[in-house]
Amino acid sequence: MVAGGPPGAGRLLAAAALCVVSLGLAWGAGDHAPGYRADARAVLVPAAVALAVAARRRTAGTRRTARVALAALCALAVLAVSRALPAAAASALGAAALGTPRVWPEAAARAGAAWRGALSR
Amino acid sequence: MTDDHSDLPPPGVPPGPPPPPTPTGQISGTTWLGFAAVVALAVAVSLEEDGDNGWGRIGVWAAFAIAAALATLAPAVREPLRLTPARAAQVAVAGGIGLAAFWVLFVLPVIERNVSFLATLGCVAGCWAAWRAPGRPGAAGPAPGRRPGPGGQAPPAW
Numbered sequence: 580m581v582a583g584g585p586p587g588a589g590r591l592l593a594a595a596a597l598c599v600v601s602l603g604l605a606w607g608a609g610d611h612a613p614g615y616r617a618d619a620r621a622v623l624v625p626a627a628v629a630l631a632v633a634a635r636r637r638t639a640g641t642r643r644t645a646r647v648a649l650a651a652l653c654a655l656a657v658l659a660v661s662r663a664l665p666a667a668a669a670s671a672l673g674a675a676a677l678g679t680p681r682v683w684p685e686a687a688a689r690a691g692a693a694w695r696g697a698l699s700r
Numbered sequence: 701m702t703d704d705h706s707d708l709p710p711p712g713v714p715p716g717p718p719p720p721p722t723p724t725g726q727i728s729g730t731t732w733l734g735f736a737a738v739v740a741l742a743v744a745v746s747l748e749e750d751g752d753n754g755w756g757r758i759g760v761w762a763a764f765a766i767a768a769a770l771a772t773l774a775p776a777v778r779e780p781l782r783l784t785p786a787r788a789a790q791v792a793v794a795g796g797i798g799l800a801a802f803w804v805l806f807v808l809p810v811i812e813r814n815v816s817f818l819a820t821l822g823c824v825a826g827c828w829a830a831w832r833a834p835g836r837p838g839a840a841g842p843a844p845g846r847r848p849g850p851g852g853q854a855p856p857a858w
Contacts, residue, residue, distance in 0.1 A: 615811060620809070624808070
């Protein structure tokens, strides 16, 4: 927990920082361009801003925006997998995993149940 | 960023005191920020680097950036334009969003250039001016009518 911040602020700030770090990873389809030059920047930068704002301001609007950012990060992870970019996919999924339990606990619980079900099979 | 109806005062709660007005003839810090954004972006897109400048590279988008920076000055010129404080704040926020989009789409890919540093400073100044725009919910202190929680701060909504 960040000192003086709302509960879970540290997780959201860490997710935002991971989005910023991802800008330095390879995201380009063929040329392996860095994230700050690739099309992924259109998602990574707004997601980082949305998660950082949500860490400090807890309104229904910031929660909705953070949820959109998390969904976009999951879509970005799928895009990275389709481009065979494991580091980029892992960073996007990591940012989503960090933010989801605080912003979207229902989705985190569903994902956890699905994961446990897959492991028990 | 996005604020929705959760910032509105609940029914029956008296509105809080209005923000203190800027003394007549004194230019507010928000206006200076918007002005700095306009100047920085105009210079950034006009300076030549690597044999070309912003007008040659991105054309109309350079004008869009300057127009977005000008929009962040809306609260300062709302009386001649006959805008309500809330409408002026909306125009300023729209300008800030436009500047953010311009930075992500056109400045970030060439961030290593010198003019990109100047453009970044302009975008930051413009977004800061929009964030501090008078009339925007939460721009100066808590929103009118919001009841503070323990310790003087509003409790988190989630």
